[in-house]
Amino acid sequence: MESLTKWLSWLFGLVLIIILGYILGDIVLVSLKHFSWNFLLESPYSAGRKGGIFPIIISTLLILCISLLAVIPIGLTSALFLTEYSDRNNKSIIFIRKSIEILSAVPSIVFGLFGNAVFSVYLGFGFSILSGGLTLAIMALPLFITTAEKGFRSVPTNYRLVASSLGMSKFTMIISIIVPYALPSIFVGIILSIGRALAETAALIFTSGYVDRMPESFFDSGRSLSIHIYDLSMNVPGGDVNAYKTSFVLIVLILTTNALINTVLNNWYKKRIAL
Amino acid sequence: MFQLTRNRQDFYLKFFLKLNGHFSLLAIFLIFAFIAKESVVALNEHSSSFFLDESWFPTEGKFNMVPMLAGSLFVTFGAIFLAFPLGLFSGIFASFYCPAKMYTSFKRAIELYTGIPSVIFGFWGLMKLVPLINEFNPPGQSLLAGILILALMVFPIITLSLIASFEMTTTNYYKVSESLGLKKSTYIWFILLPSLKGQILGATILSIGRAIGETMAVLMVCGNIVKIPSSLFDPIRTLTANIALEMAYATGSHRSALFLSGLLLLSVVGFLFFLFEVFKKRFSWKV
Numbered sequence: 001m002e003s004l005t006k007w008l009s010w011l012f013g014l015v016l017i018i019i020l021g022y023i024l025g026d027i028v029l030v031s032l033k034h035f036s037w038n039f040l041l042e043s044p045y046s047a048g049r050k051g052g053i054f055p056i057i058i059s060t061l062l063i064l065c066i067s068l069l070a071v072i073p074i075g076l077t078s079a080l081f082l083t084e085y086s087d088r089n090n091k092s093i094i095f096i097r098k099s100i101e102i103l104s105a106v107p108s109i110v111f112g113l114f115g116n117a118v119f120s121v122y123l124g125f126g127f128s129i130l131s132g133g134l135t136l137a138i139m140a141l142p143l144f145i146t147t148a149e150k151g152f153r154s155v156p157t158n159y160r161l162v163a164s165s166l167g168m169s170k171f172t173m174i175i176s177i178i179v180p181y182a183l184p185s186i187f188v189g190i191i192l193s194i195g196r197a198l199a200e201t202a203a204l205i206f207t208s209g210y211v212d213r214m215p216e217s218f219f220d221s222g223r224s225l226s227i228h229i230y231d232l233s234m235n236v237p238g239g240d241v242n243a244y245k246t247s248f249v250l251i252v253l254i255l256t257t258n259a260l261i262n263t264v265l266n267n268w269y270k271k272r273i274a275l
Numbered sequence: 276m277f278q279l280t281r282n283r284q285d286f287y288l289k290f291f292l293k294l295n296g297h298f299s300l301l302a303i304f305l306i307f308a309f310i311a312k313e314s315v316v317a318l319n320e321h322s323s324s325f326f327l328d329e330s331w332f333p334t335e336g337k338f339n340m341v342p343m344l345a346g347s348l349f350v351t352f353g354a355i356f357l358a359f360p361l362g363l364f365s366g367i368f369a370s371f372y373c374p375a376k377m378y379t380s381f382k383r384a385i386e387l388y389t390g391i392p393s394v395i396f397g398f399w400g401l402m403k404l405v406p407l408i409n410e411f412n413p414p415g416q417s418l419l420a421g422i423l424i425l426a427l428m429v430f431p432i433i434t435l436s437l438i439a440s441f442e443m444t445t446t447n448y449y450k451v452s453e454s455l456g457l458k459k460s461t462y463i464w465f466i467l468l469p470s471l472k473g474q475i476l477g478a479t480i481l482s483i484g485r486a487i488g489e490t491m492a493v494l495m496v497c498g499n500i501v502k503i504p505s506s507l508f509d510p511i512r513t514l515t516a517n518i519a520l521e522m523a524y525a526t527g528s529h530r531s532a533l534f535l536s537g538l539l540l541l542s543v544v545g546f547l548f549f550l551f552e553v554f555k556k557r558f559s560w561k562v
Contacts, residue, residue: 001458001460001461001464002458002459002460002461004460005367005459005460005463005464006372006460008364009364009365009367009368009371009372010368010372011364012360012361012364012365012368013364013365013368013369013372013373013381016361016365016384016385016388016430017381017384019427020384020387020388022403023391023395023396023399026399026402026403027395027399073295074295074298077291077292077295077296078295078296078298078299080292080296081292081293081295081296082296084292085289085292085293085296092297092300095300096296096297096299096300099299099300099302099303100299101548102303102544102545102548103299103302103303105481105484105544105547105548106306106488106541106544107484107487107488107489107490107515107540107541107544108488108490109488109490109515109518109519109537109540110306110310110488110537110540110541110544111306112518112519112522113310113313113518113522113533113534113537114305114306114309114310116522117309117310117312117313117534118305118309122309138302141298141299141302142299145299169282169284169285170285170288170289171282171284171285171288174288195390198392199390199391199392199393199394200392201392201393201394201490201491202393202490202491202515202519205519205522205523206519206522206523226392226394226491227394229394229395229398230394230397230398230491230494230495233397233398233401233402233495234401234494234495240402243398247395247398250392250395251391251395254390254391254392255390258387258390
């Protein structure tokens with residue numbers, strides 16, 4: 001029994017590490033073999049088999065911008081409401097918390113359906129960067145709210161007591177004490193939302209569409225990196241190498257966001273405690 | 276909280292925050308409302324056809340969803356069946372058998388699994404796993420490939436929640452059982468894990484929810500043929516893959532039928548969430 005447990009757990013642990021290494025190693029090796037910086041700066045042609053991914057990177061960035069512009073104000077105010085006005089354990093707060101939990105469990109394809117029905121059809125944005133970005137914003141919202149709320153809750157009670165005793169209004173207290181104190185976790189929340197949005201595919205296929213030209217406005221359809229990988233590997237015979245390279249770019253971006261989070265948590269928080 | 280002053284600014288602030296605070300509630304309500312509204316057409320005109328038509332021929336107005344439903348269920352439960360031991364043993368490995376130096380990097384690696392986008396899992400599956408299965412039993416794009424990829428995607432939920440709850444349990448029991456001369460494995464299987472039943476169940480429910488809603492990876496490796504699979508090597512199409520494949524060009528009652536399958540997914544996830552809450556109360560664990 002003892003040795004069986006030991007061997008099985010070692011086996012599973014090692015196998016999982018090896019598979020992870022295989023997935024990442026495969027993508028990194030194949031792409032490095034064919035990589036050149038021009039790939040990032042050229043437009044794709046021949047359905048993406050040749051050329052680069054410049055317009056796709058731009059579309060991805062625009063989609064990210066839209067979703068961050070929507071998620072930051074709504075998320076911050078929601079989190080502030082949940083921390084600053086939730087002392088009475090009233091019904092609506094409980095409902096809001098439950099709905100945040102449910103929202104984070106909704107499958108991404110359902111967000112896609114919702115985004116298509118509301119933004120593309122009902123509001124008439126069509127297949128556009130705007131619809132895609134707004135759909136992603138709703139998806140990333142629960143993650144952002146929970147992270148920001150943790151930050152707001154970590155403000156020491158002393159600070160609030162002192163602020164009140166000095167006769168500060170709630171508004172001043174929030175602007176000059178609570179938000180600055182919680183800045184690191186707001187930042188982490190933003191990075192987490194970026195990571196979530198970068199990884200998303202299913203919700204974007206029929207909200208932002210998959211035109212691979214350079215977008216001219218927010219109402220143009222634009223293809224994200226993840227959709228480019230999907231399209232090249234599934235619908236374009238011979239698109240494998242470029243799909244590998246695009247995956248490499250996507251993975252590098254996601255690993256960067258992860259590393260950023262760790263740096264923020266390690267450095268910024270330490271300083272904060274020293275304050 | 277302890278506000279002494281009262282001014283107009285604060286009044287507006289409270290109003291504004293309250294309004295925005297209810298946004299998530301509104302979002303959930305709107306999601307249900309819009310998806311239900313769009314699926315009304317299909318429900319009215321084809322209410323019996325979802326189970327009784329010959330198959331899924333949307334252009335001819337035949338909308339039998341049973342094969343896709345079966346595909347979704349098979350792939351989900353297959354994946355959970357695999358992911359459960361994977362998660363359990365990798366959690367035990369991390370907390371009990373892995374050398375102290377490796378602990379942090381092992382945990383990082385498991386966290387990395389959750390960070391890899393599903394489209395990249397799907398892409399890797401398509402490039403490496405599908406050809407491998409194809410050598411044994413063509414066509415390769417199959418239920419099995421879907422199960423393997425999905426298992427890799429959902430096991431970290433179980434592992435990470437196990438690691439978190441191992442960290443939270445007190446070391447007292449471990450010390451007592453060691454002083455009684457119990458082996459490590461006896462402690463794990465007969466003392467620790469039974470006390471964490473609730474958490475394990477909760478994590479499993481969460482991973483079922485994740486697996487049933489997963490789209491891109493299964494879309495890429497499962498072959499997408501509308502048929503109830505008769506073996507592990509048959510291609511399948513899941514509900515989610517069906518939506519992703521056909522939504523771009525669907526109109527009329529076809530589009531409505533796709534929304535109906537979205538509503539179905541949403542209700543399954545809602546039910547799982549309800550179950551999660553019930554178990555959380557029943558076993559009273561802290562998240």
